[in-house]
Amino acid sequence: MKDNNDMPGHLARRFQQIAVAVFLAEVEDAGFDLTPVQYAALATIKANPGLDQVTLAGLIAYDRTTITGVIDRLVQKGLAERRASSRDRRARELEITDEGRRTLRKITPAVESAQRILLRGLSAKEGEDLMRLLRKAIAAGNDLSRAPLRDLQA
Amino acid sequence: MKDNNDMPGHLARRFQQIAVAVFLAEVEDAGFDLTPVQYAALATIKANPGLDQVTLAGLIAYDRTTITGVIDRLVQKGLAERRASSRDRRARELEITDEGRRTLRKITPAVESAQRILLRGLSAKEGEDLMRLLRKAIAAGNDLSRAPLRDLQA
């Protein structure tokens, strides 16, 4: 009888569950209200000004139907803006606002703290190993989900 | 500038995303309609007949408010039964049905296949290492989520 602890799928779920909880706790302690998903989206918008939603989704491996709601909430919080593209009238160009920039800057220590806490049971080397193995497994399975990671086409 | 790939939290999300996609695909190929969460709950009910919902939630680290809907769906599919406890009238005792037992038996190869696919980018040793490191990180962070893993009190 296989135990849950022998199932990588179950370990994946647990690890993610803890990651989200730690992130939210650290960010709230810092006085902010931002989810891991919203943070990743905002940071990626900042790094790629004017990108469209599909490109953003590809860069962080979100489903295109999920990103709609995430951006809705970033816009509602005044952290990002969505405007029609002049080149392609189907597309929306995304920009970070000054408020979004400020928030990102101030929230960074909490985000980094969350990453440390998530690995607190491991030595530095073990943490590196875990990340390396996760990256490798993820790369091999990238195309198995509906929302694979995609590079910038540039 | 820290890349997403250097954030264990982001890797956790991607790994879990792929794990769910692989599980659902394998199970559907086998002709069944069961989510990873439903599978874990059903298998745990089978292994611990008559357990109550809070205990079940603790054994698989689900939130108590999440388990309600999961069990609803297992009951609706005819795979499990929920009955009032005679010892404690607040509690519900959970049982697997014959249909549930049959489903579990027939679905096992697909579930095991999903676990293999999830690690297909890794060697056997790397897969073992990944699981060991995940277990260690999870153990250290167990109490950081609202739904920690709990042992049977017996």
Added chain:
DNA sequence: TGATATTGCTCAGTATGCTGACTATCAGTA
């Protein structure tokens, strides 16, 4: 025993994440 705390469960509300369908638009080609 009676007041208080705790526990098992449910519900409303919010945020992912997905499937599948739909509209508007664009791109390529006959």
Added chain:
DNA sequence: TACTGATAGTCAGCATACTGAGCAATATCA
């Protein structure tokens, strides 16, 4: 240029996850 297929975005619907509140029942202890 008219047709065809692909693409960007949205929406409805379903299944986790969680917060916080509430109800009923049990446990505890003065």
